[in-house]
Structure formats: structure tokens, C-alpha cells
Amino acid sequence: MGANEKQPGGGRAANLSNIEKIKAESPYSTDARQKSPKENRPFFANYAIATKFGKPGLYFHGLRPSKSGDPEPFDAWVCGPIEALAASCDERGDNHGLLLRFKPARGPWRQWAVPMAMLKGSGEELRGELLSMGLRLNPNAHKRLNEWLAQAEPERHVIAATRVGWHDLEGSRAFVLPRKTIMPGNLGEKITFQAEHATDEYTAAGTLENWRQEIGILCRGNPMPVLAVSAALAGPLLHLAHRETAGIHFVGDSSCGKTTCLEAAASVWGGPDFKRTWRATGNGLEGIAAALSDTALILDEIGEADGREIGSMIYSLGNGVGKTRATRTGTAKQPQRWRLAILSSGERTLEAQMIEAEKRPNTGQAARLLNVPVQRQHGVFDTLHHLPDGRALSDHLKEAVRRCYGTLGPAFVERLVHEERDLAGEVACLAGQFDSTNPFQGRAASTLALIALAGELATEYGLTGWQKGDALEAAILAFDTWKKGQGGTQTEHQKILANVRGFLEKHGDSRFSYIEATHPVNNRTGWWRDDVNGRVYFFNREGLKEALGGFDTRRGLDALDAAGWIVERDGSARSTKLRIRGQRPRLYAIRPADEESLS
Incomplete structure (x- = not known):
């Protein structure tokens, strides 16, 4: 709030019903506003061109005490012309925001879907982005701008896409870019890119x-x-x-x-x-x-x-x-x-x-x-x-x-x-x-x-x-x-896979057991379990080291991973924990591919 801009009634907020959209054809949106009747105040109004109040932009028309004790109208410029086109949130109902349209000091009108989270604190980061995009702001009225943004309730709603690229919208493909959404028909108007920074990587010059x-x-x-x-x-x-x-x-x-x-x-x-x-x-x-x-x-x-x-x-x-x-x-x-x-x-x-x-x-x-x-x-x-x-x-x-x-x-x-x-x-x-x-x-x-x-x-x-x-x-x-350029690397890769396959052919029945079996296994290498895609062998670390036939364990895991033989893992690890007899040992889940994949 600017200096000496107290509102009657303990500073009650501006009435949303009086928030007006820009009407570019007239310096004043309504005849009533030209007269600025006291009973309409307080309210925000946008003006696309110069007004009797001053330069174009968003104004707060308020009341403040006068020396006579009667409320006195005042008109405070908040920023350049700006309007809220739509409210937004993502598909989960999070990341709420506003799709803003505003007129920079130079150049054409611009749009930015701003996350409402940027209003936290004083909203300084939000104002910084608007300034960088050319919107002029009154440094003494930043609270007014925050108030207008916080209260804006546009009728239109759009989906906020928080990343560029493909999204599904009403059964259709939507490809979201910062300044446009590509999808069939006019459905692109229902989704917009929303980010804290309004930078656009996807600039264009010339024609296709x-x-x-x-x-x-x-x-x-x-x-x-x-x-x-x-x-x-x-x-x-x-x-x-x-x-x-x-x-x-x-x-x-x-x-x-x-x-x-x-x-x-x-x-x-x-x-x-x-x-x-x-x-x-x-x-x-x-x-x-x-x-x-x-x-x-x-x-x-x-x-x-x-x-x-x-x-x-x-x-x-x-x-x-x-x-x-x-x-x-x-x-x-x-x-x-x-x-x-x-x-x-x-x-x-x-x-x-x-x-x-x-x-x-x-x-x-x-x-x-x-x-x-x-x-x-x-x-x-x-x-x-x-x-x-x-x-x-x-x-x-x-x-x-x-x-x-x-x-x-x-x-x-x-x-x-x-x-x-x-x-x-x-x-x-x-x-x-x-x-x-x-x-x-x-x-x-x-x-x-x-x-x-x-x-x-x-x-x-x-x-x-x-x-x-x-x-x-x-x-x-x-x-x-x-x-x-691969040279001998592939020979080494194939040798690792062949070693593991040969080990399983020789010891798959004798040194592994079903994960729920209780009988003892001499010199155990691991356990096995069947699923719809075949048998998975769960190697313990020593068993895998033996199966690699002298190759370094990390090198062996690289080859197994590249071949797609590691079929279960915890996050980025190439191993997984499996519950066996009340314990959770870390094991390597290996399923060899078909024989011809080694040829």
C-alpha cells in the first residue's frame, strides 16, 4: 500500500466484483468510473490508454480520511496494464496459478502463467520477473499488486503444465511449449505452460x-x-x-x-x-x-x-x-x-x-x-x-x-x-x-x-x-x-554374458533354491523365482563374483545392465533387497536373455 492510502473500515480489501477488465477502446471503462463515485470504492481498474488519473495501467481507487473527517477519494497507479485471463492448476489440483496478460513499456502484449506460490513473502521474485519482461511497476504499491493478484478470480480455467512436452488432455495429445500449445482443434487454449521464470528457450526467426x-x-x-x-x-x-x-x-x-x-x-x-x-x-x-x-x-x-x-x-x-x-x-x-x-x-x-x-x-x-x-x-x-x-x-x-x-x-x-x-x-x-x-x-x-x-x-x-x-x-x-570404435570391448562384453550363462547352466539347480524353500544348499550362490517372463536368479555378491569368471564385479554389472539381464533393482542401484526367511539380503536379480542374443 502506498503512503497515506488507508482504507475505511480498518483497511478492508478491494471488492472483487469491482475488478474490471481492460477496455482498450476507451480511456475509462465506464461513465461511473469517470465520475469515481465514493460508493463504488475501493476497487481496482485497468486502463489501456492514458486516463484523467494519469498514465495507462492498473489503478487502485480508494478512500482515505481527509482533514474534514469525511472519506476522500484517491487514485493510486499500481503498474502498467495487466489482466488475469484465467486461473490455473495442474492435473492433480496442485500448482495453482494465474494466466496474466500485460503490456510492457515497449513491444506487444505478453502472457505469463505465474505460480501463485510466487506471492509468498513479499512477492519480490514475482515482481522481478514482471520487471524483466518490461512491465512498469510502482515501487511504492507492491502490496497493492499482491492484493490484486491474490483476489483475482477469472471465470476461465486452464490446466497448468509445469514442464514442456507431451501431455494428455481430454484423450488428445497436447505438446506444450512456453508460448504455444500444439494439439488438435482449439483444445490448446485449455492448457498453458506455467513456470516461475518466464524465459523462453523456443524462439523463432524466419519461416520454415x-x-x-x-x-x-x-x-x-x-x-x-x-x-x-x-x-x-x-x-x-x-x-x-x-x-x-x-x-x-x-x-x-x-x-x-x-x-x-x-x-x-x-x-x-x-x-x-x-x-x-x-x-x-x-x-x-x-x-x-x-x-x-x-x-x-x-x-x-x-x-x-x-x-x-x-x-x-x-x-x-x-x-x-x-x-x-x-x-x-x-x-x-x-x-x-x-x-x-x-x-x-x-x-x-x-x-x-x-x-x-x-x-x-x-x-x-x-x-x-x-x-x-x-x-x-x-x-x-x-x-x-x-x-x-x-x-x-x-x-x-x-x-x-x-x-x-x-x-x-x-x-x-x-x-x-x-x-x-x-x-x-x-x-x-x-x-x-x-x-x-x-x-x-x-x-x-x-x-x-x-x-x-x-x-x-x-x-x-x-x-x-x-x-x-x-x-x-x-x-x-x-x-x-x-x-x-568398440574394438575389443564387445568381445569382453560377450564373454561376461557367456560366463554367467555357463555358470547357471552348470550350477542353476544345485547352488540355487526356490526363495520359499527351507532345505539347506551347499555353497549357496543364491535363490530363484519364476514369473510370467521366466526364471529370475537372485545372486549373492560372492556368487555373482564367481559367475563372472574373473571379471571385475562393476564391469560385469555394466555388461549385464547393458544387456538388459538385470530385471529388478532398488532405485538407481543394480541390486535389490528380497525378504527371505525373515531377512532382507541384497541380491542381484539376473534373467539371461535367449541364447541367440550372445551370438
């Missing part, structure tokens, strides 16, 4: 045709840029194809064009700032991932990452869930969640970055971020499109992505919301065209098949300027170069 002519066509004949753009498009497919986070890492010499590929990928969803670097903490990266769910996380220069942390960061990103944190009252907050296509680059591999920091890389991390060597005939390029060399083509693309961006991704989603095909089945079908010979390679093939499908669908929709088969060809090439 500009992007296709200046960027898309120049990717043709160049598998690495095609793969990069396809990877950026793969994010929205993850949910539809029942997949979790998938990632690839471009490895190549300095100045070969890796960053240009990432910039082309970033142009799918936003401007140059959509590409980030690895220079981030684990917690910082977690927040970024949640803000980009169902799209793409693009990270340049893996050499800038902390080698001591990057392994756990890869696991966290790949698992799609952040750390569980406590509120001030000690209750657990909902952890942040995401699904992402990850595209990374660097002069070294993930494994090399970890080894330099004296950290041991494992197969699970390698499976979540596939190393793809990108060196081609002209840096990352094969076809120069009438330009003199690879550097000239790279420079041309770098200029183009600063003019044309942020149109391809939303256009792709606009087609996906109507897509009725079995996309999971199509990924599996495409994966069959990759020359994989074991579960680890099969997992990599599935990742690259998903990326290929994204590029092929976008081409089928007429969005890319490519020919049918370009994206699949690029993905198969990437798979073949990735596989060559």
Missing part, C-alpha cells in the same frame, strides 16, 4: 521455408548434419515410441565442423543459445534437462565438463529423473523428470574425459551416449554444394542458423499430434536394418533407428528438403562407425 532452403537442403549429401538434425527431431518421438532418453556424441578434431552440426540441430527448436556447453554442474544440467523435456539437449565441448561428475550426469540424464529433495517442512518434493534426445560433441570421448579424471567409465554410460566419429571427406561434410571447401560450407551454415531457426521442431510436432501409426513398431523395424550381433549393439541400433525415424518422418511430412532414405542412411553409417 527459409530454414528448408538455407539449412535443410545444404544438409543433403552430408550424413553428419542430417544425423544431427534428425537427433534434434527425435525428442518428441520418445514418448510416442515408448522410449526413454537417447543420446549420441560427435567425436572429431578441432575445427572439423562438429559445432556447426550442433548449431544446425539447435535451429530445429530455437536460436543459437539453444546450444549449450558442458560447462555445468550436475544440478544445473538437471534443471536444463527438465526445461527441455521431449525436445533436445544440445551440449558442445565435452572437454569443458568435470570428468569427476560427468559419469553420474550421464546416468542422471539417461534415467530421466532428478534427485529427490526435501521441502522446508521436510516432505519430499516431486523430482524433476524429462525425456530427451541428447546431442553432444567434443574432441574426446566420454570415456577419455572420465579416465583423465581418474574415473572408471562403464558400459551403461557408453550405452546412453554413443560415440560417433564424424570425420568425413571435408571435415564433417561430403558434399560442398558449390562452395569451395568445408570451411566455407560451415561458415555459410553458421550464418544461416542465425537467421532461420525455431520453426522446424514445432512444425514437426504439429504433424505428430495427428500421427496414428505404431511408431514403436516402426523403430523396431528400422533397427532390424542395422548390423547388430549382441544386446549392446542392439541397444545402440535402437537409439539410431529412433533418430532415423524422426528424420524420415520429417522428410515424409515435407519439412526438411531431404530425400527419402537420407536420415536412415546417415544413421546406419553412424552405427557402423560407432561399432568399429
